[in-house]
Amino acid sequence: MFDIIHCSLRLKADPTRRVVRPFHPANGSNGSDVRRIVDYVAALDEATAGDELERVLRDFDPRRWQARNMFDARFARIEAELGLGHAGLSEVRRRLIGAFFCHAHGYAAAALTNPGVVPHPDQSGMGRDAVRIIISLRAVGEGHIGSVAFREGILGPGPVLDLMPEPPFATAADGAGDPGGDAIAIHRHRDSSLSGTVLFPMTEAQREGLEDLRLVRFTHDDGAVEWLGTYSAHDGVRRRPELLRTSDFRSFTLAPMSAPAAQGRGMALFPRKIGGRYAMIGRRDNATIVLMTSDRLDAWGEGVPLLSPVHAWEQAQIGICGSPIEIDEGWIVLTHGVGAMRKYAIGAVLLDKADPSKVIGRAELPLIAATQEDHEGYRPNVVYSCGAMRHGEHLFVPYGVADSSVAFGFVALGELLAALK
Template identity: 60%
Template sequence: MLNLVTHPLRLHADPSRVVVRPFHIAWQSNGTTPSRTERMVTAVLAMSPEETRHQLEVVLKDFEARHWQTRRVFMTRYDEIEAQLGLDGSQIGDEKRQLIGAYFCHEYSYAAAALMNPSAVPHFDQSGMQPGSLRILMSMRSVGEGHISSVAFREGIITDQNEMRLAPEPPFATAADAIGDEETAPAGPVTVYRHRDSTLSGTVIFPITQAQSKGLEDMRLVHFTHDDGQQEWLGTYTAYNGSQIQSELLRTRDFRAFDLVPMTGSAARNKGMGLFPRKVNGKYMMIGRQDGENLFLIESDTLTHWDEGALLLTPEYPWELVQIGNCGPPIELDEGWLVLTHGVGAMRKYSIGAVLLDKQDPSKVIGRTREPILAAANEDREGYVPNVVYSCGALRHGDKLFIPYGVADSSVAFAFVDIQSLLSVM
């Protein structure tokens, strides 16, 4: 029998979770000169000291109590504008610099609509952990104004006794940001940086490039080990611009700087790609869904170029007859590669199952679950998209599998599964 324990904790959308985002006004301009950036800065510089102080007091009255180190955020944003325009900051007082920074920021409620589709990896810092405990790091898809998706993070600890405790969210969140040209929206690979004083649980990664403009969706994090033993955290996600999708890759070694890299190749035009945590037989490997219906095994010589793969798995059981896909990167066990799957059945009800692949040859399917291991329960059916449970990545801790999962595209729930009991039902 399957030994699965659900945890009582739920994470929900929260409109009060707001962040100060850089407002790259010039990215929305039509190319007229002088630039809107320059025009606005000139207007502030022309204000009298009294008017500057009054306008800054109005801004601070509205927002200082709602955000973390507001004046410092404004000054940091001013520094970016100064570098872009070549201003001489020594000739500009603090109040004018803060006000200029405020004009190039805006407040955004990043999880007002939904919090969903998490993935989990071991945290990069395991210092101070008691035996049986593991510090974890989760990514979650947060959905805010305009149904724009961003990546939020949450740290916590799990134990081998099915316990979990999440690190407190800081009262204020901050947005990771790119450094560079204020006049042109970045294209292609871009690097964003966590604010030097922000915790990871208080950091949000927003769309930066035009290809990402409507959302960063469903990141599947994996702790990757390279052939030389170097460790890297990688995350495959879907970049969406309102009409087209593109698979991209997040890369980080320290969770301070994040490279957001578009992937190329015919397979990268699809979503839901799950990366193996190491090379297999000298190849990088992914599990993906190229046709919107079946699962494929994809191989590559590089991490950023992926062409068509080989058919791996087709829908077989009633709960997955509409389509199947992965629920995160494969997990290495002694018995093989464990892949959580999602299946779509009648009334487009989503459920989570599992597949075991051969460790030496992942194109061979050793077993699969005939019934879902998780499905929408009565108390979990309602939400933005009803009747959906969905994960972007579980992790192994000892003989347990920790599964964070989205519920009804609205909230995040958690479960622990005994791995041997899971293998026994395949």
């Protein structure tokens, strides 16, 4: 096994973590419930409306600014969508109407897992040996709904991680688009930090969850930088690959991809084009990792086989963790393997830099494997990562443990490269 520098810090599922989410009535298309509630609030006298709003806000104390802002935003959306024409309502009544179309959701009550990491777009104030980062997480809460949460932090100097504090109450990103359609635009609330923002399912295809976001900092041919993330949208029956795009982590677009070679989970983009084409690795089945190339980010073909199981610890299943990591020697790709008793491990391979269809190195032993302490949890015997990044002479690897907590480790690049030859 590798000599991993483990951080003492762990993130865990937390039933106290709540988020204010928009509530959409079941018959929202015709607006009957919405209009009934608006008419009810409009008929209240000002004192009664004020007392009712105060009772609602007490539930969110001391975070009233977030609740008020969400209530205001929800009223504005309801008014715009249905043309209510209640612009003359007092601020109290507008907020109370907005409150009827929000709800609190325990977004990380069941599990917090499958992390990935990318450099933060804001590197102001960072010294040469430190970098600000964004950790993405799969949070599972009420109703087994999967969402995307974030934590901001700083790596370094050296193999050290410090996480920024998260606010006591999170806010759901809101969006525009047809919930029954495909592409949708969502926006972080102007007063919410990224560490206090959660991305929830918003379309029918996403209804049961957004799963396993694999982010990468992508550099386009003209030098423009964008953060791209592949993930799996789940409607309760089927999963389909989708793509998240953002340049600032304030505004995001979510849209489906066509990728017959990897219809389930496990697709990760290279951080730049290879030979003039976009490139991505994915899992075709439990025994085949493929390399795909395309002229478009939203359409991918079958790809060519790249890896299959070799070692005992990956015979039951093999897949990829996150995006390939570019170093002088080639592309490091972290894989996940499943062995006997469904025990998970994280391995590594090295691909040729100019032609990533060539595997030039493969570690015989896993970097990280489930241990005795990982036998209990939401999913026992699981260690799983959705992306690592280079930091100086180390590889920083966040990984989920039994789908119940998130751990962090640093692997020395020199030791890893020696094992890949």
